[in-house]
Amino acid sequence: TLLVDIDDEQSFQNPYFYEEMHGIERYVYQKEYSLIVANIKTAPKKQNMIDFLVKSKRTDGIILPSNIIDDELVAKLCEHNIPFVSIGQPSVSSSPISWVDIDNFRGGQSAAQHLLQSGCHKIAFLGHNPKKFFSQKRYEGYLSALATHNIQLNKELITTCGNSKEDGYECARELFKKHLDIDGIICGDEIISIGVIRALSELGKKIPEQVSLISFDNGQIAQLSFPSITTIDVDVFELGYQSAKLLFDQIERTSLKNQGILIGTAIELRETTRKKES
Known part of the structure; x- marks a missing residue:
């Protein structure tokens, strides 16, 4: 059952x-x-x-x-x-x-490490929900990667977010109002990442030259999106x-x-x- x-x-x-x-x-x-x-x-x-x-x-x-x-x-x-x-x-x-x-800890760690190793220095985490155990483990993995690279946590770069592309869009717009120099984003799932991509396009941010993005999940949305989305395959x-x-x-x-x-x-x-x- x-x-x-x-x-x-x-x-x-x-x-x-x-x-x-x-x-x-x-x-x-x-x-x-x-x-x-x-x-x-x-x-x-x-x-x-x-x-x-x-x-x-x-x-x-x-x-x-x-x-x-x-x-x-x-x-x-x-x-x-x-x-x-x-x-x-x-x-x-x-x-x-x-x-x-x-292994959500390792997933969050791998996502952040990949962005850091590709040259990102200021990485936002969209879709963190401390009430969800899996989300918290991903966040802890993200923190671990930052610590390994001697990067201090900026809590303003950590945001909760809904599950729709509209939520992703709004969260990204709010983040970039205060932090125009964000050069890496981790999204909690591929649906909100679609909204983030739209927001980056409106802000004139080139992907991945100016802002890199990686998302959890690896479904058709990530594969068919333009640009196609790098993902943590769960x-x-x-x-x-x-x-x-x-x-x-x-x-x-x-x-x-x-x-x-x-x-x-x-x-x-x-x-x-x-x-x-x-």
């Missing part, structure tokens, strides 16, 4: 949610099982859903997103001896559980696939200890960044 929050619009508007689900379904199919997607929202509904799945004997294991995990839910699952895996490293549960996540299919594999490992080997798995990232070089300086 894959538990989701049906009211979390950001998840359902994001094509990567379906790619993640595709990875889960691929492994589940190989094991000749069926995948059930169940809605879960508030704390009472969490407990009701678990009770329903247990009493109806409709699940052998559960995959759930880290943002809905809390100690009460973990206790309920353990009470009923239901194997479960978190997609995303949990930030709030005090109980040891199994999880699979993207393999969400593999994230889903490995989550399902870990769950079946737990189902088939009940003595298996809880563990965490990190999925690596890679840089896809395109037209929005310069070549590394020799």
Whole structure:
């Protein structure tokens, strides 16, 4: 069973949610099982859903997103001896559980290092959300790269941002009002990067000669954009696939200890960044 929050619009508007689900379904199919997607929202509904799945004997294991995990839910699952895996490293549960996540720290670090090694000195981070664990890990990776290059953090270059291209456009315009000398930008996803590119065009900033840009995600938007966008490739299919594999490992080997798995990232070089300086 894959538990989701049906009211979390950001998840359902994001094509990567379906790619993640595709990875889960691929492994589940190989094991000749069926995948059930169940809605879960508030704390009472969490407990009701678990009770329903247990009493109806409709699940052998559960995959759930880290943002809905809390100690009460973990206790309920353990009470009923239901194997479960978190997609995303949990930030709030005090109980040891199994999880699979993207190596977001290394992704943020790689993005910043690539810009620094290609000659950028003042790098903005658009789309940081301290309430999202994955976003915070990317930010920490960014900080690590700055420290390695002895660059002091300027907090004015770190901005929260929505998920639309309009949000990216507005954030970029606001940033450049105060910091015209920004020469590198890291975007939280490829959708907001489209708005950033539009803002840079209106400001007369040449990409990548004057401003380099790198974005997380590596979908068709990044490939078809003009200029095409250099990205940190986040393999969400593999994230889903490995989550399902870990769950079946737990189902088939009940003595298996809880563990965490990190999925690596890679840089896809395109037209929005310069070549590394020799």
